[in-house]
Amino acid sequence: MTITIYGITTCDTVKKARVWLESHDVAYRFHDFRADGLDAKRLDGWVGKVGWEKLLNKGSTTFRELADKDKQDLDEKKAKALMLAKPTMVKRPVLELGDRVLVGFKPDVYEQAVE
Numbered sequence: 001m002t003i004t005i006y007g008i009t010t011c012d013t014v015k016k017a018r019v020w021l022e023s024h025d026v027a028y029r030f031h032d033f034r035a036d037g038l039d040a041k042r043l044d045g046w047v048g049k050v051g052w053e054k055l056l057n058k059g060s061t062t063f064r065e066l067a068d069k070d071k072q073d074l075d076e077k078k079a080k081a082l083m084l085a086k087p088t089m090v091k092r093p094v095l096e097l098g099d100r101v102l103v104g105f106k107p108d109v110y111e112q113a114v115e
Contacts, residue, residue, distance in 0.1 A: 003028040003114070006038075007092035014093045017105040026114050033087035043080055046094060049101045052079040057091040 005021065005028050007014035021028050046055055056079045057063060063071070063082075070082065083089050095102040097113055 001098045002096075004031055004096045005029070006031045006033065006090070006094040006096070008032060008034050008088060011092045013105050017093045017095070017110070020105070020107055020110055021114075024111075024114065033090065038084060038087040038090065040080070040084055043083060043090075046101050046103075047076065047080060050103055052076045052083075054103050055079075055090055055094070056083060057089055060089050060091075062086050062088045 003021075003026060005014070005017060007017075007030075009015075009032055018028075018030065043055075056074070058071075066082070091103050093103075093105055095110070095113070100113065102109060102113060
């Protein structure tokens with residue numbers, strides 16, 4: 001199974017997740033949103049599996065800095081457009097394990113997922 005972790009290099013939670021994977025000898029590929037971007041097809045797949053509400057990080061600096069009109073009346077279409085325009089609004093990390101998608105980092109969840 002190919003494991004890919006999506007995020008940004010400066011995110012503390014992404015760093016913790018990467019350290020956890022490495023300390024458990026889990027091979028993975030890292031995809032940096034800032035360097036590598038985010039394509040609509042992949043985002044659509046994630047939204048289909050976990051929902052846009054779970055993926056959109058309303059607590060992120062990027063989201064908080066949006067104009068109020070951009071934060072209002074959020075629906076799937078608007079949320080996906082925001083995340084595609086500024087992938088740093090995606091809750092991090094996103095871990096792809098084959099056809100499964102995990103959002104955020106919890107060591108116990110990772111442990112169950114990679115066994």
